[in-house]
Amino acid sequence: MSEEDISIDTIAYQKSLEKFLGDFELADGAVLSTGDGLLIASAAQNASIEPDAIAAMSASMLALADTLVGQAGRAYADNLISEAESSTLVILHAGELILTVVGRPNVNIGMILSAARRTANLIGIRAKKDEGFVKGHEILKDPEALLQRVRQELQEMRRM
16 A cells, blocks of 8 residues: 555544544553554553554454454454453454554453443544545455465564
């Protein structure tokens, strides 16, 4: 994607994420990215959150989940949830974009998922107004390319 393909008001998305964090105190951060993992906006209450890395990995993970669910006859995964001792991640589609919410440890999954869905829906509506700037799911057309991308990102994570 070239810079010409991106003609959006990132400040509006930034404000949406900041409002989400202000309204939902059980989240440490939120990251909004394109379907190919490019960071659009982020907001964090925790300095250890790396928005660029989260954007890239979330896009890969959700694309892989979409491919997996496609094997069961569904178009896209509704969401992807990862629970760890240090945080809970919720990754979901926000129109053609991807919203990743970093929740605090032991957060109620239902609460964070509900809050994330509301925000994703609002962002999805805004993204439709910015239609044409993101080509969201091209990587799903080539499962081999997707697997190669996931392998490459896993190797990069191991080097860190």
